[in-house]
Amino acid sequence: MPVDPVNNAAGNERRQWLSILAKAQPGEVSAAWDDLSDPPAYSALRAPETGLVLVRGRMGGAGDAFNVGEMTVTRAAVRLESGETGIGYVAGRDRRHAELAAAVDAMMQAPTLRPVVEGAVVAKLARAQAQRRDTAARKAAATKVDFFTMVRTRGPQ
Amino acid sequence: MAYVSVKGGEKAITHAHQWLAEDRRGDPGVSELEVAQVREQLSLAVDRVMSEGSCYDRDLAALAVKQARGDLPEAIFLLRAYRTTLPRFGASLPVETEAMAVRRRVSAAFKDIPGGQVLGPTFDYTHRLLDFALAAEGGVAPEPAPQAEEPQAYPMPNIASVFRHEDLLEHDVRAEEPPEPYDLTRQPMKFPADRDQRLQALARGDEGFLLSLAYSSQRGWGSTHPLCGEIRMGEVAVEFVPDELGFAIEIGEVTLTECTMLSGFAGSAERPPQYTRGYGLTFGHCERKAMSMAIVDRALRHREVGEQADAPVQDEEFVLYHSDNVEASGFVQHLKLPHYVDFQADLQLIRRLRKEHFERRAALKEAAE
Numbered sequence: 474m475p476v477d478p479v480n481n482a483a484g485n486e487r488r489q490w491l492s493i494l495a496k497a498q499p500g501e502v503s504a505a506w507d508d509l510s511d512p513p514a515y516s517a518l519r520a521p522e523t524g525l526v527l528v529r530g531r532m533g534g535a536g537d538a539f540n541v542g543e544m545t546v547t548r549a550a551v552r553l554e555s556g557e558t559g560i561g562y563v564a565g566r567d568r569r570h571a572e573l574a575a576a577v578d579a580m581m582q583a584p585t586l587r588p589v590v591e592g593a594v595v596a597k598l599a600r601a602q603a604q605r606r607d608t609a610a611r612k613a614a615a616t617k618v619d620f621f622t623m624v625r626t627r628g629p630q
Numbered sequence: 631m632a633y634v635s636v637k638g639g640e641k642a643i644t645h646a647h648q649w650l651a652e653d654r655r656g657d658p659g660v661s662e663l664e665v666a667q668v669r670e671q672l673s674l675a676v677d678r679v680m681s682e683g684s685c686y687d688r689d690l691a692a693l694a695v696k697q698a699r700g701d702l703p704e705a706i707f708l709l710r711a712y713r714t715t716l717p718r719f720g721a722s723l724p725v726e727t728e729a730m731a732v733r734r735r736v737s738a739a740f741k742d743i744p745g746g747q748v749l750g751p752t753f754d755y756t757h758r759l760l761d762f763a764l765a766a767e768g769g770v771a772p773e774p775a776p777q778a779e780e781p782q783a784y785p786m787p788n789i790a791s792v793f794r795h796e797d798l799l800e801h802d803v804r805a806e807e808p809p810e811p812y813d814l815t816r817q818p819m820k821f822p823a824d825r826d827q828r829l830q831a832l833a834r835g836d837e838g839f840l841l842s843l844a845y846s847s848q849r850g851w852g853s854t855h856p857l858c859g860e861i862r863m864g865e866v867a868v869e870f871v872p873d874e875l876g877f878a879i880e881i882g883e884v885t886l887t888e889c890t891m892l893s894g895f896a897g898s899a900e901r902p903p904q905y906t907r908g909y910g911l912t913f914g915h916c917e918r919k920a921m922s923m924a925i926v927d928r929a930l931r932h933r934e935v936g937e938q939a940d941a942p943v944q945d946e947e948f949v950l951y952h953s954d955n956v957e958a959s960g961f962v963q964h965l966k967l968p969h970y971v972d973f974q975a976d977l978q979l980i981r982r983l984r985k986e987h988f989e990r991r992a993a994l995k996e997a998a999e
Contacts, residue, residue: 484877488877488878488879488880491879491880492867492879492880495879495880495881495882496867496880496882496883522717523716524716524717524718524719525685525713525716525717525718525719526718526719526720526721526722526868526870526881527718527720527721527722527813527815528686528721528722528725528868528884528913529721529722529723529724529725529811530724530725530727530829530833530886530911531724531725531726531727531802532802532825532826532829532909533790533800533802533890533907533909534727534728534788534790534802534888534890534909535728535790535791535802535804536802536803536804537803537804537805537808537811537826538724538808538811538826539811539812539825539826539827539829539830539833540721540811540812540813540814540815540826540830540833541725541830541833541886541911541912541913542680542681542683542684542685542686542833542834542913543684543685543686543713543718543815544685544686544687544868544882544884545685545686545687545690545716546719546870546881546882548719548872550874560872560874560875562870562872562879562881563881563882564686564868564881564882564883564884565687565689565882566687566689566690606731607781608777609731609733609864609865610731610781610782610783610784611777611778611779611780611781611782612733612775612776612777612778613732613733613734613748613750613781613782613864614748614777614778614780614781614782615775615776615777615778616734616748616749616750617746617747617748617749617778617782618746618747618748618749620741620747
């Protein structure tokens with residue numbers, strides 16, 4: 474029986490780091506990569522290519538799908554010298570973002586290379602995202618309305 | 631005959647475009663606007679261009695706004711034209727707006743909506759007085775917005791889920807085997823249109839047109855008596871299944887604005903009385919558009935609730951054929967292009983008709999005398 478790529482621990486882990494790499498800002502990915510002391514060499518399996526993904530919503534918010542519009546997406550695939558392959562699918566048009574996401578994806582799948590990027594790239598990017606999300610969530614909470622009921626009295630009885 | 635090609639004028643056109651470039655730049659003594667400044671500081675113009683340009687890319691939309699000198703329908707046209715140069719990798723899974731990292735969420739209908747009324751960065755309750763401090767040069771950056779001790783908890787339940795157990799609000803239905811959604815970028819308009827086709831057209835539709843239609847509905851031309859059930863704006867992850875993987879991964883986040891309008895429904899033989907809902911969803915923070923879209927969506931659902939349809943907002947051919955501002959602008963503005971042959975032909979016809987008219991009159995006059 475084939476392994477369900479979604480419902481197994483390895484698949485879920487990979488989904489998680491691919492999500493972190495995609496949601497990171499291009500400059501952050503590039504800076505984290507440039508900070509690696511000895512990044513491995515890789516070659517392009519698929520040169521970075523920019524295209525569109527049609528974004529779908531749900532009718533009414535929870536019904537069947539409808540097409541909202543497109544978004545730009547850049548994809549790339551790389552192979553490390555050690556043979557591992559990785560892919561990057563990232564929103565926007567930044568070619569280096571897609572290529573580095575693919576390189577990190579490949580390294581995360583290589584037991585010897587994973588420690589090099591797990592903390593210095595993936596966890597670092599995840600922390601930055603959590604920080605941004607937390608800041609926005611605190612700003613949102615600060616604009617929450619506290620209702621109070623005005624009690625009308627007609628003066629002394 | 632619409633218009634015929636004409637030759638000549640190349641030099642004049644080149645010179646006109648050079649002047650356009652100079653005018654776009656404006657006074658060279660004033661520093662040039664950077665695309666990043668447009669993206670960051672004219673962000674709602676960028677949002678509208680992404681939404682109606684039907685292409686989510688903040689940098690491209692900002693560039694289009696700069697190139698179009700702030701003419702948003704022109705910028706929308708530029709973005710639509712650019713998107714045709716890119717291949718399509720496929721379609722995303724439907725975004726789950728209930729999981730949105732909400733920056734703003736208000737319900738005008740239900741005060742005690744779980745999660746609370748979160749105002750977010752809004753123009754609401756501002757006094758609409760011009761702020762001359764913004765005109766001062768070398769302005770200081772505003773204080774960072776206050777942060778609560780506890781962050782807003784997500785996911786935030788939406789208005790539909792709140793009343794779900796009581797069946798007071800219409801449920802969204804999902805087919806067991808849902809068909810591929812209608813895609814207006816690949817399929818022509820068809821009538822009668824299903825809701826997926828209508829919502830796609832409205833999502834790309836002109837804000838001004840939809841606003842006026844929604845307003846006409848509120849004023850009684852096909853009224854749905856709406857209440858604003860909920861507006862939410864924030865970030866939602868987009869999931870996509872790449873061919874190489876065969877399973878869904880998140881490829882990024884988009885900012886969306888969603889609106890649910892509630893309309894009372896007195897019930898029919900088959901359906902009990904309950905609230906029906908109109909739905910609006912846009913890229914970016916486009917609240918006026920999302921609200922208008924929700925009202926128009928609900929008005930166009932008249933067949934489902936057995937409403938009499940006699941107002942423009944309920945006429946789907948009228949609404950869908952005229953909501954796209956790239957098409958509308960193209961057809962109106964093509965009248966600027968040379969129509970010399972049409973005019974020549976018209977002139978000949980009118981000259982002949984006039985001649986016949988005067989000859990007839992003269993003949994009648996002679997007969998009368």
